[in-house]
Amino acid sequence: MPPEHPLSRVERDLRVTPRRRLELLEEVRADAEALEAELVRRGRGRGPARDAAIRQVVPEGEALASLEAQHAPVLRRWAEASGWGDRLERVAISAVAVTVGAFAIWAFHWPAELETRALLAWSQALVVALLAANWTQCAVRLWVMGDLREAERRALWRRQIGLVVAGVALGALGAAWEVHAALGDAWSRAVAGDPTAAPLVWGYVKRATASGMLGLVAATFGLFGWLALTPRLITDEVIERRIARLFTRAPTLSVVPDTTTKEE
Amino acid sequence: MSFYEEMGFIAYPLTVIGVLLVAQTMRCIVGVARSDAAEAGPLRIHSILILGVLGTCVGLLGTLVGVYLAASVMASVDQVDPQLAWGGLKVTLGSSIVGFLLLGFSSIVWLGLQYASHQREQVDG
Numbered sequence: 001m002p003p004e005h006p007l008s009r010v011e012r013d014l015r016v017t018p019r020r021r022l023e024l025l026e027e028v029r030a031d032a033e034a035l036e037a038e039l040v041r042r043g044r045g046r047g048p049a050r051d052a053a054i055r056q057v058v059p060e061g062e063a064l065a066s067l068e069a070q071h072a073p074v075l076r077r078w079a080e081a082s083g084w085g086d087r088l089e090r091v092a093i094s095a096v097a098v099t100v101g102a103f104a105i106w107a108f109h110w111p112a113e114l115e116t117r118a119l120l121a122w123s124q125a126l127v128v129a130l131l132a133a134n135w136t137q138c139a140v141r142l143w144v145m146g147d148l149r150e151a152e153r154r155a156l157w158r159r160q161i162g163l164v165v166a167g168v169a170l171g172a173l174g175a176a177w178e179v180h181a182a183l184g185d186a187w188s189r190a191v192a193g194d195p196t197a198a199p200l201v202w203g204y205v206k207r208a209t210a211s212g213m214l215g216l217v218a219a220t221f222g223l224f225g226w227l228a229l230t231p232r233l234i235t236d237e238v239i240e241r242r243i244a245r246l247f248t249r250a251p252t253l254s255v256v257p258d259t260t261t262k263e264e
Numbered sequence: 265m266s267f268y269e270e271m272g273f274i275a276y277p278l279t280v281i282g283v284l285l286v287a288q289t290m291r292c293i294v295g296v297a298r299s300d301a302a303e304a305g306p307l308r309i310h311s312i313l314i315l316g317v318l319g320t321c322v323g324l325l326g327t328l329v330g331v332y333l334a335a336s337v338m339a340s341v342d343q344v345d346p347q348l349a350w351g352g353l354k355v356t357l358g359s360s361i362v363g364f365l366l367l368g369f370s371s372i373v374w375l376g377l378q379y380a381s382h383q384r385e386q387v388d389g
Contacts, residue, residue, distance in 0.1 A: 199339045206335035209328045216325040223318040230311050238302045
């Protein structure tokens with residue numbers, strides 16, 4: 001297993017935006033290189049000079065916390081100063097979930113009595129609310145906290161796509177239920193030659209399409225929400241790649257067996 | 265009335281999705297050709313597929329809205345001319361056709377870009 005880069009711990013622990021993280025890492029690396037060069041100029045071997053430079057320049061503990069506080073996004077600083085830091089995400093998620101859930105129910109005028117189609121509609125409203133909550137969590141991490149790591153990003157994406165699929169599945173289930181009911185009721189009347197059957201069949205068609213529409217609205221909402229986050233996610237991904245490249249192409253701070261010290 | 269006009273209001277979001285899809289595709293193709301990670305990163309390539317799926321959802325939604333409106337009218341009258349009813353249903357399928365076209369295009373582009381970026385990564389080591 002290759003030795004850990006001296007700056008990788010800083011990269012891991014520093015919870016600021018990837019752009020600020022890259023800038024800070026580049027600054028620390030430049031400082032460490034300058035100090036190492038100075039110590040070498042004063043007659044120390046490259047190995048001890050590098051170790052001393054890393055010890056002196058690479059921030060740890062309180063220095064890291066102070067750097068993080070200094071470079072935190074404005075919204076996060078405001079949230080922490082006003083005491084909303086811990087609660088903001090939960091409150092935002094609850095507010096969006098309740099609003100969207102209430103809107104979803106209101107918009108489609110589903111019956112309030114407990115029957116199958118009402119249960120399906122309530123499940124759909126729950127899916128939309130969960131989609132909104134997931135999106136809010138992602139947005140708060142990106143724009144308020146400023147730091148959404150790849151593992152968390154993947155987890156949120158999986159949840160989002162799972163909910164989109166659940167929305168479509170519930171919509172299709174609702175539509176299938178309506179068709180099932182139509183075949184049992186209106187179709188038998190139509191076959192028997194009842195003249196009132198045709199409007200009844202169209203009524204069932206209307207309800208089946210409404211159920212399908214609910215599912216597709218949930219899916220569209222989830223996908224469109226994720227697309228709105230994509231530009232920022234792409235920017236972060238590009239910067240994270242640059243950070244990874246910084247670690248692989250930083251020979252001074254990459255801990256490699258030092259030959260010059262032995263020669264001295 | 266042209267095919268585009270027949271789709272009604274749903275034609276506008278579908279057009280926006282189509283334009284975004286073409287723009288993202290061009291950026292990714294240029295990025296892969298130049299081995300530019302910023303332009304052809306995995307997230308940007310995946311966004312092409314997301315746009316395709318979104319197009320399909322919007323297209324199907326347009327069809328369902330059309331069928332819903334048609335069914336609302338038909339449920340309230342006693343007699344419906346079958347030619348009129350099926351003609352209306354045919355029109356509602358237009359947005360689904362466009363949606364599935366967007367999905368087909370995006371999935372082919374996505375597969376091609378996945379393959380090309382994988383090849384590039386192997387060449388770059």
